[in-house]
């Protein structure tokens with residue numbers, strides 16, 4: 001039998017149109033604007049304020065990134081800052097030790113007092129301020145120096161110890177407090193950059209506490225770490241909170257719930273809600289907080 005050369009195109013199976021996608025009404029954060037004269041709900045102010053911020057606004061050039069924030073951070077409190085990416089958490093945190101000064105186009109207005117003293121006053125020297133208010137960044141950033149020198153550097157430049165024996169003691173105490181001493185005591189001369197990520201982050205925490213800060217700012221300190229290293233840092237935060245005031249930015253709601261006393265929820269540069277952490281994650285006062293913690297956006 002002869003086959004026809006001309007073959008019919010294969011018949012495609014009948015595909016029925018997909019059913020209409022169910023229509024969830026998931027609001028985009030940008031479609032949930034908050035009025036310019038909004039008021040933070042919950043408990044943004046406390047009795048024993050270490051930091052007191054009033055009407056804080058932050059601009060990058062013409063663009064405003066933080067709007068009218070009023071917030072106290074209590075002595076020995078751990079406060080977590082949460083909210084969708086780009087909502088201004090890092091910008092706000094950087095105001096607390098004038099780290100934003102390093103960004104040319106950044107301008108901060110309003111009042112930020114540390115123990116009643118205006119930190120943006122022209123007479124405020126930022127070098128001692130940044131020793132009082134230390135910072136731990138997202139990515140561990142040890143100096144390209146030995147483990148010992150990473151920790152000893154700050155106390156040396158701030159004149160906290162001149163004799164080697166005093167410096168040795170600060171280095172050991174700081175490494176112990178950061179939970180790293182046992183792992184590095186036999187290789188203090190090895191480069192800090194040769195440690196694992198989690199160890200490097202604990203080294204950076206040791207470096208921060210070596211200059212006896214009063215406040216420690218942490219911007220997503222565990223985001224580059226595995227769960228075991230993260231658990232170590234979280235234990236450390238709990239321990240450090242006995243002596244220090246800590247403000248931590250985190251994308252992990254579980255982490256905020258585990259480590260903080262109060263939680264602050266930011267949305268498009270506005271401080272929407274501040275409440276006890278347990279309340280924020282169980283019965284938040286604001287609909288936007290609820291939308292975020294239940295995963296509707298962010």
Ligand SMILES: Nc1ncnc2c1ncn2[C@@H]1O[C@H](COP(=O)(O)OP(=O)(O)OP(=O)(O)O)[C@@H](O)[C@H]1O
Pocket residue numbers: 060065083084085086087088089090091092103
């Ligand atoms: N150096 C900068 N120059 C210009 N705009 C900036 C700068 N840093 C941040 N911004 C803008 O300010 C706003 C807030 O950014 P910020 O980094 O504070 O947010 P974030 O909440 O920390 O976000 P993420 O969770 O992604 O770290 C964003 O719109 C961002 O684009």
Ligand SMILES: [Mg+2]
Pocket residue numbers: 089090091219249
């Ligand atoms: Mg950030």
